[in-house]
Amino acid sequence: MNQRYTSPACPPSGLPNRLKSLSLLLLILLTALPALAQQVLPRISVATRSDGLGYVLRFHFTSAPDSFKVFQPTADLIQLAVYADDVVTDDTQLPPPGETIQAVVANTIPDGAGFNIQLAAGSYYLARAYPDANQRHLLVALTRASQRDLAILTEGMQPINWNPPDADSLAAADETGTLPDAATLDSLAAVLPETETPSRDFxxxxxxxxxxxxxxxxxxxxxxxxxxxxxxxxxxxxxxxxxxxxxxxxxxxxxxxxxxxxxxxxxxxxxxxxxxxxxxxxxxxxxxxxxxxxxxxxxxxxxxxxxxxxxxxxxxxxxxxxxxxxxxxxxxxxxxxxxxxxxxxxxxxxxxxxxxxxxxxxxxxxxxxxxxxxxxxxxxxxxxxxxxxxxxxxxxxxxxxxxxxxxxxxxxxxxxxxxxxxxxxxxxxxxxxxxxx
Ligand SMILES: [Zn+2]
Structure with a gap:
């Protein structure tokens, strides 16, 4: 009934102090810790599931990632975010192109690594990520599904851009003397005020x-x-x-x-x-x-x-x-x-x-x-x-x-x-x- 739109009457207390002490704690922790361990990913392999329902991708990490999340923005694209302090994918051996899983691409992101798993057009699989029993490897299971299942799950979703254009693009454009196009300028406007992380989209x-x-x-x-x-x-x-x-x-x-x-x-x-x-x-x-x-x-x-x-x-x-x-x-x-x-x-x-x-x-x-x-x-x-x-x-x-x-x-x-x-x-x-x- 009351539709007036007013400012908060009683502000919740103690936030700035709490944040300050947390940042201080974090600073102490960061300076006290030795260099953080690297998480190396030597290989990604693909196997057909024994139950015949699809495939399993195995990410052979040398130590368990902190956490991970799987996204399925479109029927033929599966995206996996793996969070860890330092994920090394420089020498990762990727699976060869297959009939269904056509390509796997690794990207470095501020919090770890982002993977794009490209499927053949017209394939319909549901993706689920979970740690292997030994807790170091990460598995992504693909289970055959219907076109309708995928339509429901992907409605209104956009693929994640792991590497959005950042301030470097502007510098590069300056050097070559070409002007960035409107879309690039838009992304720049959005990322420039944020100095913490170059990623706007993720x-x-x-x-x-x-x-x-x-x-x-x-x-x-x-x-x-x-x-x-x-x-x-x-x-x-x-x-x-x-x-x-x-x-x-x-x-x-x-x-x-x-x-x-x-x-x-x-x-x-x-x-x-x-x-x-x-x-x-x-x-x-x-x-x-x-x-x-x-x-x-x-x-x-x-x-x-x-x-x-x-x-x-x-x-x-x-x-x-x-x-x-x-x-x-x-x-x-x-x-x-x-x-x-x-x-x-x-x-x-x-x-x-x-x-x-x-x-x-x-x-x-x-x-x-x-x-x-x-x-x-x-x-x-x-x-x-x-x-x-x-x-x-x-x-x-x-x-x-x-x-x-x-x-x-x-x-x-x-x-x-x-x-x-x-x-x-x-x-x-x-x-x-x-x-x-
Ligand atoms: Zn209601």
């Missing part, structure tokens, strides 16, 4: 862009409370407060909203907005509603097969907006197969999404004094579309008169937004300082 282990998705909007009011409060209004106000906190206290993080006014945006478009903005994190805000007025508390969801009946109910309600969409673009519910497929190919995102959801749960209960009904999994279409770690927050029950009142107050909204802000801040610190995500 975010690696950094939190650069957070997508805040206020649920519902326009002709879709979402759930409606006993005294007429509309979900779409509450979540938009809280979304803007959360964005304000991030802009003010994490100035290096870019905030992108899927909507900033009372507009209807379909569930698939929300994910596409997130993918186009190359988001590193997707937060979707909602309020809960059930017929029993006594139910109250927040819930934190990450994507997966719903494991409880109540998680399934929340999922059905939030997905039901599909019925309000334009019949021309209307799509169906996610099938269990699609969700299992997502779980198989997004193990990395699911773990990070779960960790953020747990941090939010902690902030709500320990700091904001709210009741939490826990961290859960369910098949939300809006999360499925976003190719990044994603959490859907049910802030509270609009069907509970006291929680409805709370969520309508400026104070309640500020407390909810600041609790989520602190969880995102802690997530960012863990991701960037510890690099353990």
């Amino acid at each position: 975010n690696g282990r950094r939190l650069r862009t957070v997508i805040i998705d206020a649920g519902h909007g326009g002709h879709d009011p979402g759930a409606i409370g006993a005294s007429g409060t509309r979900e779409k209004d509450i979540v938009l106000t809280v979304a803007k407060k959360l964005g304000d906190y991030i802009n003010e206290y994490l100035p290096d993080v870019n905030v992108v909203y899927t909507r900033t006014d009372d507009t209807f945006i379909d569930l698939h478009e929300r994910g596409r907005i997130a993918n186009r903005a190359q988001g590193d994190l997707f937060i979707s805000l909602h309020t809960n509603a059930v017929t029993q007025r006594g139910a109250y508390g927040a819930e934190f969801f990450f994507l997966g097969v719903a494991r409880t009946e109540s998680a399934l109910e929340v999922m059905k309600r939030e997905n039901s907006v599909i019925a309000l969409e334009d019949p021309a673009t209307r799509t169906r519910e996610l099938t269990e197969e699609e969700l299992i497929l997502y779980e198989l190919t997004n193990v990395g995102y699911m773990t990070t999404s779960q960790r953020l959801a747990e941090k939010m749960d902690h902030q709500f209960t320990q700091r904001a004094g709210r009741r939490s009904r826990g961290v859960k999994q369910a098949g939300f279409i809006v999360l499925f579309q976003a190719s990044m770690p994603a959490v859907l927050v049910e802030l509270g029950f609009i069907s509970n008169p006291s929680e409805e009142r709370y969520m309508r107050t400026e104070r309640g909204q500020a407390i909810l937004a600041s609790a989520m802000f602190r969880a995102i801040r802690d997530y960012k610190v863990a991701l960037e300082e510890n690099g353990n995500y």
Whole structure:
């Protein structure tokens, strides 16, 4: 109901000091440590799977990489990011061109190495990366899939540019006397202010862009409370407060909203907005509603097969907006197969999404004094579309008169937004300082 857009009333405390002490700690650690070990990759080999379902690529590392992530932006391109302090790929023996796996190319990136695995046009495989039992080698399994599976997984995705043009291109252009074209100038404008890392396109282990998705909007009011409060209004106000906190206290993080006014945006478009903005994190805000007025508390969801009946109910309600969409673009519910497929190919995102959801749960209960009904999994279409770690927050029950009142107050909204802000801040610190995500 309250659609005013105001600055945060009670700023979360202690951030600058905490960051300062963390940087100091990092500096001490860096100066105290001996030279970091190199991770050499002598060879990448390809084998046909014994079950006949596809192939396995083996990355013969000499020691286990810190972490890795597999991306599949198009049906015929698989991209693998391997994070480690110093990955040496200069003398890597690459597999010879095959009928399906046509080429493997290694690139150096600020946080390790990025690999492009080029498949033949018209081949449809799902890629999954996992460590070998000996924990040093990394395996990428390709499992035969349908064209439709790939269409679902790759919709709205863009290949990662491991080596975006940087300031050197400008210097080179100067020397040869030719002017860089408009596209090069655009990329330069985007990378020049960032001195930390030359990579603009690949975010690696950094939190650069957070997508805040206020649920519902326009002709879709979402759930409606006993005294007429509309979900779409509450979540938009809280979304803007959360964005304000991030802009003010994490100035290096870019905030992108899927909507900033009372507009209807379909569930698939929300994910596409997130993918186009190359988001590193997707937060979707909602309020809960059930017929029993006594139910109250927040819930934190990450994507997966719903494991409880109540998680399934929340999922059905939030997905039901599909019925309000334009019949021309209307799509169906996610099938269990699609969700299992997502779980198989997004193990990395699911773990990070779960960790953020747990941090939010902690902030709500320990700091904001709210009741939490826990961290859960369910098949939300809006999360499925976003190719990044994603959490859907049910802030509270609009069907509970006291929680409805709370969520309508400026104070309640500020407390909810600041609790989520602190969880995102802690997530960012863990991701960037510890690099353990
Ligand atoms: Zn909702």
